[in-house]
Amino acid sequence: MSENALSARGVNKSFGSLIVAADVEINLPAGVRYALIGPNGAGKTTLINLMTGMLRPDAGRIFLGPEDITALPPEQRVRRGLVRTFQINSLFPYLTALESVTLAVCERREAARIWWRPLTAYRDEVDEAHAILSGLALAGVCHRRTRELPYGQQRLLEIALALAAKPRVLLLDEPAAGVPRGESQELFAAIAGLSRDITVLFIEHDMDLVFRFASRVIVMVGGRVLVEGTPAEIAADPRVRAVYLGKAHQGLVS
Amino acid sequence: MPPVFGVLFDGIAYGMLLFLMSVGLSVTLGMMNFVNLAHCSFAMLGGYVTVTLMNALGWPFLATLPVAFFAAGAASVVLERAFFRRFYNAGELNQCLLTIGIVFVSIAAAAYLYGTDQQPVRLPSYLQGFIAVAGLDLAIYRLFLIGTAMTITILLVGAVEATRFGAQVRAAVNNQRMARGLGIDVDRLFAITFALGGGLAGLGGALAIAMLGLDPSFALTYLIYVLIVVSVGGLGSIAGSLAAAMLLGVSDMAGKYYVPAVGSVLIYLVMMVMIMWRPTGLFGRR
Amino acid sequence: MSSEAIADTVGPHEFLRAQASWRLSEVAFWLAALLPFVLAPDYLILASQIAITALFALSLDLILGFSGIISLGHAAYFGIGAYTAGLLSVWGWGEPLTGLVLAGAAAGLFGYLTSFIIARFRHLALIMITLGIGLLLQEAANDASWLTGGFDGLQGIHTWPILDRYEFDLYGRTAYAYALAVLFLLFLGVRRIIHSPFGLALRGIRENGQRMPAIGAPTRQHIRTVYTIAAAIAGIAGALLSQTTETASLEALGFQRSADVLVMLILGGAGRLYGGFIGAIVYMVARDQFSGLNPQYWYFWIGLLLIAVVMFVPDGILGGLALLQRRVTISRPKDPP
Numbered sequence: 080m081s082e083n084a085l086s087a088r089g090v091n092k093s094f095g096s097l098i099v100a101a102d103v104e105i106n107l108p109a110g111v112r113y114a115l116i117g118p119n120g121a122g123k124t125t126l127i128n129l130m131t132g133m134l135r136p137d138a139g140r141i142f143l144g145p146e147d148i149t150a151l152p153p154e155q156r157v158r159r160g161l162v163r164t165f166q167i168n169s170l171f172p173y174l175t176a177l178e179s180v181t182l183a184v185c186e187r188r189e190a191a192r193i194w195w196r197p198l199t200a201y202r203d204e205v206d207e208a209h210a211i212l213s214g215l216a217l218a219g220v221c222h223r224r225t226r227e228l229p230y231g232q233q234r235l236l237e238i239a240l241a242l243a244a245k246p247r248v249l250l251l252d253e254p255a256a257g258v259p260r261g262e263s264q265e266l267f268a269a270i271a272g273l274s275r276d277i278t279v280l281f282i283e284h285d286m287d288l289v290f291r292f293a294s295r296v297i298v299m300v301g302g303r304v305l306v307e308g309t310p311a312e313i314a315a316d317p318r319v320r321a322v323y324l325g326k327a328h329q330g331l332v333s
Numbered sequence: 334m335p336p337v338f339g340v341l342f343d344g345i346a347y348g349m350l351l352f353l354m355s356v357g358l359s360v361t362l363g364m365m366n367f368v369n370l371a372h373c374s375f376a377m378l379g380g381y382v383t384v385t386l387m388n389a390l391g392w393p394f395l396a397t398l399p400v401a402f403f404a405a406g407a408a409s410v411v412l413e414r415a416f417f418r419r420f421y422n423a424g425e426l427n428q429c430l431l432t433i434g435i436v437f438v439s440i441a442a443a444a445y446l447y448g449t450d451q452q453p454v455r456l457p458s459y460l461q462g463f464i465a466v467a468g469l470d471l472a473i474y475r476l477f478l479i480g481t482a483m484t485i486t487i488l489l490v491g492a493v494e495a496t497r498f499g500a501q502v503r504a505a506v507n508n509q510r511m512a513r514g515l516g517i518d519v520d521r522l523f524a525i526t527f528a529l530g531g532g533l534a535g536l537g538g539a540l541a542i543a544m545l546g547l548d549p550s551f552a553l554t555y556l557i558y559v560l561i562v563v564s565v566g567g568l569g570s571i572a573g574s575l576a577a578a579m580l581l582g583v584s585d586m587a588g589k590y591y592v593p594a595v596g597s598v599l600i601y602l603v604m605m606v607m608i609m610w611r612p613t614g615l616f617g618r619r
Numbered sequence: 620m621s622s623e624a625i626a627d628t629v630g631p632h633e634f635l636r637a638q639a640s641w642r643l644s645e646v647a648f649w650l651a652a653l654l655p656f657v658l659a660p661d662y663l664i665l666a667s668q669i670a671i672t673a674l675f676a677l678s679l680d681l682i683l684g685f686s687g688i689i690s691l692g693h694a695a696y697f698g699i700g701a702y703t704a705g706l707l708s709v710w711g712w713g714e715p716l717t718g719l720v721l722a723g724a725a726a727g728l729f730g731y732l733t734s735f736i737i738a739r740f741r742h743l744a745l746i747m748i749t750l751g752i753g754l755l756l757q758e759a760a761n762d763a764s765w766l767t768g769g770f771d772g773l774q775g776i777h778t779w780p781i782l783d784r785y786e787f788d789l790y791g792r793t794a795y796a797y798a799l800a801v802l803f804l805l806f807l808g809v810r811r812i813i814h815s816p817f818g819l820a821l822r823g824i825r826e827n828g829q830r831m832p833a834i835g836a837p838t839r840q841h842i843r844t845v846y847t848i849a850a851a852i853a854g855i856a857g858a859l860l861s862q863t864t865e866t867a868s869l870e871a872l873g874f875q876r877s878a879d880v881l882v883m884l885i886l887g888g889a890g891r892l893y894g895g896f897i898g899a900i901v902y903m904v905a906r907d908q909f910s911g912l913n914p915q916y917w918y919f920w921i922g923l924l925l926i927a928v929v930m931f932v933p934d935g936i937l938g939g940l941a942l943l944q945r946r947v948t949i950s951r952p953k954d955p956p
Contacts, residue, residue, distance in 0.1 A: 131833070157835035169833070171826035174819075177631055182823050183834040185816040191836065194817035194844070199636050201816060209631045222634050244835050368743065420929075425742060426689050430885055431929040433878070437922025444915040549915065557754065564747040595762050601755040605748060609736065612744040 082144055084109040084278035085161065085248045090129055090139030092302075099125045100136065101302045107248065110275045114293035114310075115282045118322060122302040123282045124166060127250050131163050132156050143248065158187075160247030164237045166256055166282070170225045176236050177221035180208035183243030211239050215269055231262035238269060249273070251281035255288060267292060286314070298322070338469055340586050346475035348582025349482035350544065353537030354555065355562040356489070356574045357530015363506045363569020365523055367417060368425050370432040372534055373556040374439040375405040379535025380547040381443060384452045394457050398539055405535020406528040413527045418520070436552050443549035452547040474543055481540065485533070489571055502526060506569035558585075561600065565607040567614025576615055577607075639814040648893065652799060656792070663791035669903045670798035671859045676884050676895025677802075677809055678852035683881075684889030685813060686845050687825030688737065689746050691877055692753025693853060695733075696726040698760065698872020700854025705773040705867030706766070713779040715862050719801065722858030723851040730850020737846055738839040741828065753877050760869055772868030776861060787863065794863040801859060805852055806892075812848070813892065821845055825890070882921060886928060888935025897936050 085107045092100040099122045107113055115123050128134040130141050132153035140149045143161050151159075171179050184204045185191040198205075212221050215235045220228060225236060234254065241249060254270065255263035267288060273279065283289050289296060289310060296313040298305040300322050306313065313319055358372040379401035386392040386400060412435070420428055460477055463470040493499035505512040505519050513519050538551070545555070558581060566577030581600060588599035607615070629637070655666040675697055682688040700722035707718050733752055740748055760767045768774060780786040785793045812818050820841050823831055831838045861867040870876060879902070880895075887898025909917060932939040 133832075153832035154835050154837055157833060163833060165830075165833075169827060169830045171823055171830065173826055174822060177634075178819060179823075182816075182819045182836075185819065186831075186834050186836045190816045191820040191841070192817060192844070194812045194815045194848075196816075197639060197811065197814050198816050198819060199632065199639060199814075202632060204816075205631050205635065221631065222629065240830075240834055362743070368746075423929075423933075425746070426683075426885075427929050427933055429689065429691075429746070430881075430925050434922040434925030434929065437918040437925070439922075441915050441919030441922065444913075445919075449915070557750070560747060560750070564743055568743070595758075597758045598755060598762065601751050601758065605736075605751045605755070608740075608744050608747055608751075612740055 082109070083107055083142070084111075084144060085130065085280070086142045087126070087130055088140045088142070090126070090136045090141070092125065092129060092134060092136050098302050100129060103129075103139070103299075103302070103304055105297065105304065107278050107280055109278055111278055112292055112294050113280045114289040114296045115280055115299060116284070116286075116289060116296060116313075117299035117305070120301075121299040123299055124252055125302075126299070127163055127252055127282070130250065131161060157244050160245065161250070162241045162244045162246035162248070163250035164241045164252055164254060166252040168230075168233050168237050170233060170236060170240070172226040173224055175222050175224055176212060176217055176228065176232075176239070177205070177208055179225060179236065180211055180239050180243050181205055183240050184208050184211075187244050208243065211242050214242075214272075215239050216265070231258050231266070234258050234266060235269065238266070246277055248278045249280070251279065253282050253284065255283070255285060263288070290314075336590070340590050341583060342469070342471055343475065344583030344586035345579060346472075346478045346544065346582070347586060348579040349479050350537055350541050351555075351558055351562050351582055352575050352578035353482055353485065353540065354534045355559045355566070355578055356571055357527075357533050358559060359563045359566060359574045360502065360506065360569055360571070361523070361527050361530050362563060363567075364502070364509065364519075364526060365421055366568075367421055368428040368432065369417065370429055370556060370560075371412070371435040371439065371552075372531070373538075373559055374436055374552040375409055375531040376534040376538030376541070376555065377439065377443060377547070377549070377552045378408055379405040379538035380452070380542050380551065381447060382535070383539040383542065384447070384454060384547065387454060388452075394454070394460070398536060401539035402532040402536045405538070406532030408535075409531025410524055410528040413524055417527075436556070440549045440552050443552075447549070449549055452542065454542045454547075456543055478540055478544070485536075486571075486575060493571060498522075498525075558600075561604045563614075565604055565611075565614060567611075567616040570614065570616035573614055573616030580607075645893075648896075649803065652803075655795065660790065660792075663795040665791075665903070665907055667791050667794040667798040667863055668860075669899055670795065670802045671856050671863070672880070672883070672903060673896045673899040674798075674802045674805060674856040674859070675853055676880050676887070676899050677806065677892075678849045678856065679880050679884050680889055680892065680895045681809060681812070681821075681845055681849040681852070683884065684891065684894065685818065685825060686821045686842065687828070688749075688842065688846070690749040691746055691874070691881070692749040692751070692756075693849075693880060694872050694874070694876035695753045695756045696730055696850040696853035697857035697860075697876065697880075698756065698869075699729050700726040700857030701861040701867045701871040702760070702767060702773070702857075703854070704858035705776050705861040708776040708778060708862075708865075709773055713777050715778050715781050715797070718778075718862060719855050719858050723855040726854020726857065727847050727851030730854075731843065731847040733850075734843040734846035738842040750874075753872070753874060757869065757873055760872060767869070768867075770869065772866055773861070776865040776867065778862045778865060791863075798859050798863060801855065805855065809852070810892065812845075817841070817844070882925060884935075886924070886935055888937030888939075891935075891937045891941075894935050894937050901936070 083106045087103055087105045090100050090103040103126060117123055125134065129136050132151060140147055142148065143156065143159055148156050148159065181204055182191065184207050185201065188204060190201055190204060209218060209221065212218050215238065217232060217235055217239065220232060225233065228236065238254065255266055258266060270279065271292060293310055295307065296310050297307045298313060298319055305322065306316055306318060308316065354373065354376045358369060361367060361369065382401045382404045383397040386397040387394060420431055456474060460474045462473055464473050464476065493502060501517050501522055504517060505522055509519055562574055562577045562581055565580065566573030584603050585600050592599065655663060679690065679693050682690060703722040703725040704718040707721060736748055737745065761769060778787055781793065781797055787793045820836060823836065824838055824841060828838060857871055860871065883898035883902045884895045886901060887896065888894035906917065928935065
């Protein structure tokens with residue numbers, strides 16, 4: 080049996096009578112680029128929260144490679160290479176871009192526990208952080224405080240933080256959300272440039288981007304996986320159309 | 334009759350007072366997440382209003398109670414409109430500091446106007462004394478306290494469950510953003526709730542004089558108990574406040590009666606155990 | 620060139636090194652700390668008290684200003700340090716330096732134990748827990764009057780000369796030199812912590828605690844570490860108090876002391892290393908000047924001050940100064956290239 084980089088088996092979660100995940104089954108083979116789409120409230124972000132450990136499932140298991148990580152706390156999953164970004168920027172407002180990414184690198188290298196040596200002694204970590212920022216065209220603003228950066232660059236910083244954790248599996252929650260059309264292409268170019276060693280699952284509403292970057296699409300509705308297939312299959316699927324019917328005017332489908 | 338019933342009775346009366354003083358803070362904290370440490374200053378205000386009306390103007394005790402309620406309620410609204418609303422997004426620390434500052438000012442003002450001694454209040458004769466119930470001598474005033482507080486509780490619960498206003502309050506506590514989206518004027522709702530909560534605190538303070546005494550340090554001393562009730566009971570929950578207030582009142586009385594050597598330690602321990610068991614309170618969410 | 624443009628062209632290592640380097644104002648501050656010996660020899664006892672309080676405020680800054688943990692009960696650790704040093708002396712061991720170390724260890728241990736609880740909570744629950752710990756300890760100390768001397772405090776503390784040579788004199792010279800030296804040494808330690816990778820992690824926790832697990836940070840572990848260190852430092856400050864004043868009483872671990880140090884830190888500006896010092900100086904000098912005032916009226920002014928600070932200068936004196944400095948820099952005309 081070939082291993083998936085990440086899989087969720089029979090995941091269930093409800094809040095009282097509100098079911099946010101019902102028998103969810105997802106398998107991500109290594110190195111793929113999958114998209115997760117669905118109307119608002121379908122449970123996509125919830126699924127990411129369940130897979131990364133921010134939420135505990137009522138039933139089901141999460142596997143990272145061969146390992147069952149269902150019982151692991153979030154930071155342990157990150158250590159093992161399961162990393163996510165947030166739909167709404169979750170950054171460190173008063174830290175500079177460089178400090179933020181350096182922090183992530185230090186945490187990964189277990190250097191963040193060290194309180195008796197100065198940060199300036201950790202040249203490798205700083206260099207690595209700077210390299211990540213350069214790769215995302217943020218090197219020029221690396222000494223600016225996060226809160227002073229324009230939104231598009233903050234979104235890139237969100238990804239930089241994720242990359243600093245050296246992910247094996249990367250879960251991107253609407254990476255282009257709120258970013259104007261002209262700038263989102265740059266963002267996705269950055270994602271397209273990601274190594275094929277990294278498995279990527281991204282939540283997106285913009286079908287243009289889904290078609291461009293995803294090899295396979297998973298559709299979620301009401302906490303369940305409705306259907307899974309190639310972008311062309313999904314676009315032609317009548318059930319998917321029915322779900323999005325009437326939502327076209329909200330700009331969810333191009 | 335074993336003294337446990339006496340302790341229970343006193344504990345419940347004390348708990349009722351704490352409930353009146355706490356319920357407003359619980360609901361407003363649950364609704365706006367605004368940490369108002371000055372809440373007991375309104376209770377103190379109610380107490381001093383009653384004292385002034387009775388001792389300086391000769392009013393009968395019962396007549397002063399509605400005035401205490403409205404005075405504290407009015408003061409709450411004024412402070413909320415003028416001050417607090419600017420700090421709803423200012424973070425917990427700033428809210429704590431701002432309201433602690435108000436507490437300090439209120440204590441100093443009370444000391445300046447009334448001195449630091451305990452304020453005497455003479456209850457009307459029909460509220461004094463004891464009544465024999467099932468072999469126990471129960472203080473009439475405490476019966477009155479329990480009766481009043483229970484009536485208010487029933488009115489409150491009725492209002493919250495059965496009226497539109499109550500439904501709006503529940504919605505706003507549950508999910509503020511959603512409530513706004515539904516067209517509920519959350520700001521106006523909050524001002525009204527704040528006034529009601531402050532007024533109840535004032536009423537509680539007025540009723541508390543005969544049982545707990547009144548001096549300028551009231552605002553700080555009972556703040557701690559109120560905070561315990563609110564954090565143990567759960568933010569935004571009337572039932573939680575009632576349960577926690579009862580628990581605290583009875584524990585405190587029992588502790589002071591049975592193990593006076595370590596009296597106060599008991600409630601702090603109970604509080605910490607409760608919070609560790611249920612960080613969002615007995616009936617809180619999130 | 621504007622300061623922003625300069626920053627953009629500086630290499631990362633240079634920028635970080637510049638950030639961590641000693642500023643002229645810092646050097647000036649510590650040199651100025653020596654002035655009381657010469658300029659105000661009658662006030663050295665007050666100066667030593669200020670130094671002790673400044674150390675206490677520094678320990679609170681570690682957890683509040685840099686890590687974002689709001690504590691209303693930090694005096695618990697101060698008090699434990701005070702009573703440990705005091706009891707050691709009462710039981711016959713009055714050597715100050717070892718007393719400091721043992722007091723710091725005792726407070727640090729209590730801090731470590733309570734940190735397991737602290738690290739698990741946020742928001743109101745955290746505030747209540749810290750308040751509860753402080754109140755619990757206060758009550759317990761009051762009840763255990765056989766040990767603590769209760770309301771009257773410990774009697775019979777006598778501090779031996781430092782290093783067998785420097786006796787404590789009536790003018791407070793030894794006391795101030797002692798307190799200042801300890802303050803400076805521990806300040807160096809805290810400064811090092813702030814500029815270490817751990818210090819960066821603390822600021823990360825303060826800025827966005829939710830994000831930290833998502834970058835693989837063991838947040839609770841970090842909090843436990845900083846809390847323990849802060850508790851130990853607070854304990855050393857408490858020990859300094861009982862050693863220099865030869866008294867230890869309940870107010871050392873009371874709510875008032877917790878509230879006072881919080882006010883001082885906010886007044887000076889939290890998260891800026893020197894905020895606690897500035898706040899302590901201003902607060903205690905003012906209190907000394909107005910010592911004739913009825914305590915209630917003192918708190919009236921403190922209340923007004925708190926309200927004013929929160930409304931107009933939430934980042935305290937140092938924050939206000941930094942804001943002014945930035946305004947001045949921006950409004951200054953740019954130099955021609």
